[in-house]
Amino acid sequence: MPAARFLAGAAAAVLLVNAVPHGVSGLQGRRFPSPFSSPPGGALSPPSANIVWSAANAAGGMLLLRRAGSSAADRWIMAGSGLCMAFVLAAHFGRVLPELDAAERSHSTG
Secondary structure: OOHHHHHHHHHHHHHHHHHHHHHHHHHOOOOEEOOOOOOOOOOEEOHHHHHHHHHHHHHHHHHHHHHOOOOHHHHHHHHHHHHHHHHHHHHHHHHHHHHHHHHHHHHHHO
16 A cells, blocks of 8 residues: 555544534534634634634545545555544543633633
8 A cells, every 4th residue: 555545544534533523513603622722722712713624624634535545454544543533632622621611611700
């Protein structure tokens, strides 16, 4: 398997998995960390920013899927990459969101 196909498949899976939490939060009208916040990924962004970030991730993932292979090995690489990204996102947002929620509540009551 050429390295370019491997990387394209892995990156496509990562981008498509990352599009999900941003899109869902944006559609729910909830603030959620994004690269547009300050610090990037460490503060809450408005729903509209998350919709834009979700769309960019989905578009990039779909473009990269065109470069990725379609063999069984390619699909396993994409599935594994997506699963790894899901665990990374769960760990990051599981740590960051409770802290941000508590900070936002303290600012709104203070």
